[in-house]
Structure formats: C-alpha cells, structure tokens
Amino acid sequence: MSQPEHDAYAASPRTLEVEDLHVSVGDHLVAVSGVSFQLRRGEAVGLVGESGSGKTLTCRAVLGLLPETGEVDRGSIVLGESDDRVDLIAAGRTVWDRVRGSRIGAVFQDPGSYLNPGITVGRQLVEQLRVRGGLGRTEARERAVGLFTEVGLHDPAGVFQLYPHQLSGGMLQRVLIAIAISCEPELLIADEATTALDVVIQAEILELVARLRRDHELSLLLVTHDLAVVAETCDRILVMYGGEIVESGPTEQVLTDPRHPYTRALLAVATIGDWTRRTLDVIPGQPPSAGEEMPGCRFAPRCRYATQACVSAPVVTTEIGPGRSARCVRLDELDTEPGAVLVQDRIEATA
Amino acid sequence: MSTPLLRITDLSVSYALPRRGTGLGTGAALREVSLDVRAGEILGIVGETGSGKTTLARATVGLVTPATGTITFDGVDIGGLQGSALRGFRRRGQVQLVFQDPLRSLDPDLTVGQLVSEPLAIAGVPRSEQRVRVEEAIGLVGLDPSTIHDRLPRQLSGGQRQRIALARAIVTRPQLLFCDEPVSALDVSNRNLVLSLLDRLRRELGLAVVIIAHDLSSLAGVADRIAVFYRSRLVESGPVEEVLTRPAHPYTGLLTASAPSVAHEDRLRPADLRLEQGAEPPKGGPDSCVFLARCRFAHEACHQQPLTTPLPGTADRTAACHAATTWPSQIATTSTSTAADQPAAAG
Structure with missing residues (x-):
C-alpha cells in the first residue's frame, strides 16, 4: 500500500481534533490522560496498544459512548471545521442525534451483537436510511441494495431478506459497514473491527475499508492491537500505553524506526510473517491499571532502560521530526544503543 | 518412524442431517480426515470458523462419536469406546482440552486450588497426593502456588487465567494436550508467554500439543507441523x-x-489467489472440491474432490488439490507481469 508523506493531508480540511483528552472511569480512576491528535479529511490514523491502554475509551469518547462510569474530565473533541464545527464534549442529545450515525459511522469487533436478531438486515439498513437520511420507503430500499453491492455482498437483493443469524461473521461486518457509511459520514471509527475474523476475511474487509476511504474521502480512526493491520491500512500511527500516547508519527517511519522503548518492544513481540520456530519474546510485567498513580513514565517498570529520572518526574512528549513525537526522557541516549534487546522470554513466578 | 501417539484415519463426523430449505451446511463437520500427532511435537491446526477444527478436538477426547473412521490413541481405538470404557478414558485425563476463554471455561466460584485439583479427584488420585500435584502444576505454568492458590478466576489477569487453565489440563499428566484457540483472547505479549509455555511444557513433560487457531500468528514460532482445514476437510499438512x-x-x-x-x-x-473481481464463481456439485467456488485455478478435474495425498517430491507433506504442483507457477507468471487484469488461468 502506498505510504503518503506525513503532510499529504495538511491542506485537507480537519475532520476531528482531540486536544488534551482526559477520561476517567469508576471512582475517578484516570484511564486516558492528555491524548491529542488530529484527523484530516481522507486520512487514516491507527490507535494501537495492549488491552487497558485506553485506546477503546478514547474512541468511545469521540463517539460519545463512554461506559456509564466513564467521564471526560478535561480536554476537547471537535468534529469538522468552520460552519460544520461541532464541539462534541458540550454536545447534548439533539446534537448527538445529528452527528452519531450521520457524520460519524462506527463498526466494532462483534458485528452480530449490534444488529437486531429479529429483523432482516435489509430492514435495519433501510431504517437507518429513513430515520437518519430522511429517504422515502422505495428510495431507501433501492439505496440499501446499492449499499450492499458497494460493500461487496454477493446477491445483495437476496441478503436484504436475510436475518443476522443467516450470515457469516464477514458478511455481518459488511452489513455493519454498509449501515455505518449509509449517511455519508466524514469519519469512520473501526474498533477492533477485524479482530474476530479469520485472516482471509480480515484482508477482504481491510481492502473494502481502504476502497471506501478513497471513494468517499472518509477519515478513518482504526483502533487495534495489531500493528500489522495498522501497517496495511493507516497513514499515521498513535501508540498508546497506560492511557497516554507514547509515540506517534507516519506509520512507515514508526514501524521501521521505532523510537520509544515500548514501540520497539511491541514490534519485537509481534509475530508477523515469520513462520520459523524460535524463542518468542515477552514484555515482562503487566501494564499499569487505570488510576494507578505514577509520577514518571508509565512504562518504566517494564522498561529495561528505566533510570531514576524516568520514574521521578513527569515525562513530556518530544518532537523528534516532522509529524513525529515520542514520550521518553532517554530518546537521545537510546538511539546510540545498537540492536538493543528490549524483551525477554522469562516467565516470572509472580501472581 | 515409530507409531504416532494419535492416529486419526479417515475420520468423518456428522452432527445433524441437512435440513431442506435452510441452505445451511450438509451436516458434515469432518470428512475423511487422516492425521497423525507424534509424541513431543506441536501441531498447529488452522482454518476458518466452522472448518471442523474444534470437532476434531472434541472427537479425540471422546465428546462426539465419529460417523466413520478410527481414532487410535496410544494403541487404543477410542472411537469404538462406549459406556464405562469411554468414561474411564475421559476420566484418566490422558488427553486434555484447553479452551479459548478461560473466564467462561473456569468455574467462577472455585478457587485456583480447587480448579486445578478437580481433574485429579475425577481421575481418582488420592487426596494426600493432590496438594503436591496441584502445586507442581501451578509452578510448571510459571505461577507462584502460595500466592495464587486461593484466588478466584476473576481476580487474575487474562494471561494468568489462561495459565491456570493450562495447569488444570496438565495436572493429570496427559500425553496429549488439545488447545482450542488458547491465545486468541490475549495481547501479543501474553500470547507469546502462553505459547512459549506450551513449548516448554512439551520439552519438559514430553507432551504432544495441538494448537487450534484461526490465524497464523497464533502458531508462528512454536508449531513444528501445521494442518490446514477448509470446510470440514484437511486440505494440507506438513512442516x-x-x-x-x-x-x-x-x-x-x-x-x-x-x-x-x-x-x-x-x-x-x-488478489493473486482470489477469483477475478466480478468473475462468476465456478459452480460445483456435491462431489466437487470444497474450495472450488473460491478457487482461481479450478479446472475440469476439480469437480471431483481430490484426496489428501502425499505431495510429490516432499517428505512429510500432504495436500488435497488437483493443481498442487502447477498453480504456484501460474501465480508466478501472473504476478510478475504488470497488466492489471489477467485472464483466469486454467490448469
């Protein structure tokens, strides 16, 4: 896949701007802290991290769908520019009704659970088109079949009549994508949308998303734990750890020349396209849990380069190139360490 | 070569008769599968959802009865076991099954100690011996028995839970471990931890391990051999x-x-392997190759399902494809040329 320059979208209008976002869950446990990023029209950004890194909460905050105990403590989320500008933090019910499903579409990991099992998938798409899109009955039906064709479902008129249980996981995800793009949104959010699918179907869905992006100038926010999926799909990557963005930049640069020890470790443990028998690396320890107080770097307890300076004072995000930044105090020193081994296959006896 | 630990010959399993008008399946979950698992090896089984991977595991531990074929484990035909003989086989725990989601497969009300000792009680190991065996098993999976013994599954992290599920499986000292998607629910780091643990257990305990997965990254690095399933058939196997x-x-x-x-x-x-965009998929009958409708290299012979046969010029490899030796060269010619659309090659 082509790798555009980091500023290929600099001239495009801004679709989404998240600024200094802080989200807490439960009893004011900080789960996302100081997350900032931008998405321009047509751009794809991948949000990567282990479970509990705050990537899903970040995207739920953008969708206004935080869990009941979740709360945005600070920061701003703005959709669109100038006339289309909507402040999503301040948005009330009526604003969300005009935004969610219309200007922001979303697909998730388990497509089956987002559809009503008792209604045909065709009718569920028609409903969306009539309620959100304001189309008439016949028009909506025609458009629905057109959308099913566009997302690559064979026999779209036949699929229209089927119930969710009659479709495979890959087909259901295509239906969900059809519903998500039905109102021509400017932003599509995909949260682990291909994780549960087998690789062949995953590749098809990723190709479909890439095509829709091109055809509709969609901005894509892709949330995944799989670096390889980001490598194939996204222009930029944001690596999250413990609720913070630890490294960001153009996908190819970050993956070929990772600067943050956590990004390096993630790449080392990812078993991608290497089928040989070997010792598998493991990042020792566990990620911090939400609300854990840590004055310094949150990765420090698992980082073999951690020094006193890492744990005693807050670590700031440093610009390390055009469109690239990393949050590590030892960036300059680490770059001189050749072929550093960051991970170990030790299995600790800890509980 | 010595006799394999597990030999599956011509195994077919059928869950239910096809229902007319539903357009659902044929009822066959496995068709004519032959596969060996040798002592001390790690075999990876891959295939999409519904390809028969889990059915194979269930048949091997005696949870489903085969329609045809034999399953010989350590010299005993377990497909033919019935009643108390089958119960006895299952209870001895020589073949153990580990599931994908330990949160659902572990009883939430039992402590780690109770969970791991349960299979021993079923196998009839005396109480006095159980405590030692339980601690040994928990230690083997890299956890500290004294701190973890009284915890409940929900008090453990995902990786720890899966390791407890493993401890529960190896506590009976099985010879064969079937792991059904053991790492699909885990992060990459924990995934590697559990996979290396399986690798270590097979070295230290001489276990044979079968890892069932829907994606290749869940096997990469540890499996010695791989078996690929598609629509209830074994289509390829080998190193x-x-x-x-x-x-x-x-x-x-x-x-x-x-x-x-x-x-x-x-x-x-x-795209090199898929049917051309918009091309009509080849129509097949009930006897056609299972992959026919998606195959770019289908030709006349493919209307008859190919048998899984040794691959010419290799040791230890099998494939069920009429074009096994010819299609790779067809790809080489199509992908080196720069033309966008090539006519569908027929073999």
Whole structure:
C-alpha cells in the first residue's frame, strides 16, 4: 500500500481534533490522560496498544459512548471545521442525534451483537436510511441494495431478506459497514473491527475499508492491537500505553524506526510473517491499571532502560521530526544503543 | 518412524442431517480426515470458523462419536469406546482440552486450588497426593502456588487465567494436550508467554500439543507441523515453515497472502489467489472440491474432490488439490507481469 508523506493531508480540511483528552472511569480512576491528535479529511490514523491502554475509551469518547462510569474530565473533541464545527464534549442529545450515525459511522469487533436478531438486515439498513437520511420507503430500499453491492455482498437483493443469524461473521461486518457509511459520514471509527475474523476475511474487509476511504474521502480512526493491520491500512500511527500516547508519527517511519522503548518492544513481540520456530519474546510485567498513580513514565517498570529520572518526574512528549513525537526522557541516549534487546522470554513466578 | 501417539484415519463426523430449505451446511463437520500427532511435537491446526477444527478436538477426547473412521490413541481405538470404557478414558485425563476463554471455561466460584485439583479427584488420585500435584502444576505454568492458590478466576489477569487453565489440563499428566484457540483472547505479549509455555511444557513433560487457531500468528514460532482445514476437510499438512513459505493448496496460499504484515516486501497478494473481481464463481456439485467456488485455478478435474495425498517430491507433506504442483507457477507468471487484469488461468 502506498505510504503518503506525513503532510499529504495538511491542506485537507480537519475532520476531528482531540486536544488534551482526559477520561476517567469508576471512582475517578484516570484511564486516558492528555491524548491529542488530529484527523484530516481522507486520512487514516491507527490507535494501537495492549488491552487497558485506553485506546477503546478514547474512541468511545469521540463517539460519545463512554461506559456509564466513564467521564471526560478535561480536554476537547471537535468534529469538522468552520460552519460544520461541532464541539462534541458540550454536545447534548439533539446534537448527538445529528452527528452519531450521520457524520460519524462506527463498526466494532462483534458485528452480530449490534444488529437486531429479529429483523432482516435489509430492514435495519433501510431504517437507518429513513430515520437518519430522511429517504422515502422505495428510495431507501433501492439505496440499501446499492449499499450492499458497494460493500461487496454477493446477491445483495437476496441478503436484504436475510436475518443476522443467516450470515457469516464477514458478511455481518459488511452489513455493519454498509449501515455505518449509509449517511455519508466524514469519519469512520473501526474498533477492533477485524479482530474476530479469520485472516482471509480480515484482508477482504481491510481492502473494502481502504476502497471506501478513497471513494468517499472518509477519515478513518482504526483502533487495534495489531500493528500489522495498522501497517496495511493507516497513514499515521498513535501508540498508546497506560492511557497516554507514547509515540506517534507516519506509520512507515514508526514501524521501521521505532523510537520509544515500548514501540520497539511491541514490534519485537509481534509475530508477523515469520513462520520459523524460535524463542518468542515477552514484555515482562503487566501494564499499569487505570488510576494507578505514577509520577514518571508509565512504562518504566517494564522498561529495561528505566533510570531514576524516568520514574521521578513527569515525562513530556518530544518532537523528534516532522509529524513525529515520542514520550521518553532517554530518546537521545537510546538511539546510540545498537540492536538493543528490549524483551525477554522469562516467565516470572509472580501472581 | 515409530507409531504416532494419535492416529486419526479417515475420520468423518456428522452432527445433524441437512435440513431442506435452510441452505445451511450438509451436516458434515469432518470428512475423511487422516492425521497423525507424534509424541513431543506441536501441531498447529488452522482454518476458518466452522472448518471442523474444534470437532476434531472434541472427537479425540471422546465428546462426539465419529460417523466413520478410527481414532487410535496410544494403541487404543477410542472411537469404538462406549459406556464405562469411554468414561474411564475421559476420566484418566490422558488427553486434555484447553479452551479459548478461560473466564467462561473456569468455574467462577472455585478457587485456583480447587480448579486445578478437580481433574485429579475425577481421575481418582488420592487426596494426600493432590496438594503436591496441584502445586507442581501451578509452578510448571510459571505461577507462584502460595500466592495464587486461593484466588478466584476473576481476580487474575487474562494471561494468568489462561495459565491456570493450562495447569488444570496438565495436572493429570496427559500425553496429549488439545488447545482450542488458547491465545486468541490475549495481547501479543501474553500470547507469546502462553505459547512459549506450551513449548516448554512439551520439552519438559514430553507432551504432544495441538494448537487450534484461526490465524497464523497464533502458531508462528512454536508449531513444528501445521494442518490446514477448509470446510470440514484437511486440505494440507506438513512442516510449518515449508507449508507456509511454499503452500501447495490455494487456500493455504490465500491464508499466508492475507496475513497482514509490517514489512512491505515482495510477496503474494490476496488478489493473486482470489477469483477475478466480478468473475462468476465456478459452480460445483456435491462431489466437487470444497474450495472450488473460491478457487482461481479450478479446472475440469476439480469437480471431483481430490484426496489428501502425499505431495510429490516432499517428505512429510500432504495436500488435497488437483493443481498442487502447477498453480504456484501460474501465480508466478501472473504476478510478475504488470497488466492489471489477467485472464483466469486454467490448469
């Protein structure tokens, strides 16, 4: 896949701007802290991290769908520019009704659970088109079949009549994508949308998303734990750890020349396209849990380069190139360490 | 070569008769599968949802009865076991099953100690011996028995839970471990931890391990051999590196080409193996090759399901494809030419 320059979208209008976002869950446990990023029209950004890194909460905050105990403590989320500008933090019910499903579409990991099992998938798409899109009955039906064709479902008129249980996981995800793009949104959010699918179907869905992006100038926010999926799909990557963005930049640069020890470790443990028998690396320890107080770097307890300076004072995000930044105090020193081994296959006896 | 630990010959399993008008399946969950598992090896089984991977595991532990074929474990035909003989086999725990989601497969009300000792009680191990065996098993999976013994499953992290599920499986000192998607629910780091643990257990305990997975990254690095299933049939098997770098079945090729990759190296693209965009899929009858409708290399012979046969010119490899030796060269010619659309090659 082509790798555009980091500023290929600099001239495009801004679709989404998240600024200094802080989200807490439960009893004011900080789960996302100081997350900032931008998405321009047509751009794809991948949000990567282990479970509990705050990537899903970040995207739920953008969708206004935080869990009941979740709360945005600070920061701003703005959709669109100038006339289309909507402040999503301040948005009330009526604003969300005009935004969610219309200007922001979303697909998730388990497509089956987002559809009503008792209604045909065709009718569920028609409903969306009539309620959100304001189309008439016949028009909506025609458009629905057109959308099913566009997302690559064979026999779209036949699929229209089927119930969710009659479709495979890959087909259901295509239906969900059809519903998500039905109102021509400017932003599509995909949260682990291909994780549960087998690789062949995953590749098809990723190709479909890439095509829709091109055809509709969609901005894509892709949330995944799989670096390889980001490598194939996204222009930029944001690596999250413990609720913070630890490294960001153009996908190819970050993956070929990772600067943050956590990004390096993630790449080392990812078993991608290497089928040989070997010792598998493991990042020792566990990620911090939400609300854990840590004055310094949150990765420090698992980082073999951690020094006193890492744990005693807050670590700031440093610009390390055009469109690239990393949050590590030892960036300059680490770059001189050749072929550093960051991970170990030790299995600790800890509980 | 010595007799394999597990020999599956011509195994077919059927859950229910086909229901007319539903358009659902044929009722066959496995068809004519022959597969060996040798002592001390790690065999990876891959295939999409519904391809028969789990059915194979269930048949081997005696949870489903085969329609035809035999399953010989350590010299005993377990397909033919019934009543108390079957119960006895299951209770001894010589073959153990580990499931994908330990949160659902572990009883939430039992402590780690109770969970791990339960299989021993069923196998009839005296109480006095149980405590020691439980601690040994928990230690083997890299956890500290004294701190973890009284915890409940929900008080453990995902990786710890899966390790407890493993401890519960190895506590009966099985010879064969079937792991059904053991790492699908885990993060990469924990995934590697559990996989290396399986590798270590097979070295230290001489266990044979079968890892069932729907994606290749859940096997990469530990499996010695791989068996690829498609629609209830075994379509290819052999040493993992050879099979994945030089696949003999177009479906295996599609699997490896579809695996996302960080590097943008030259490799097969999924489009090289899929049917042309908009092309009418080949129509087949009930006897046709299971992959026919998705195969770019289908020809006349493919209207008869090919048998899984040894691959010419290799040791220890099998494939069920009429074009096994010819399709890779057809790809080479199509992908080196720059033309956007090539006519569908027929073999």
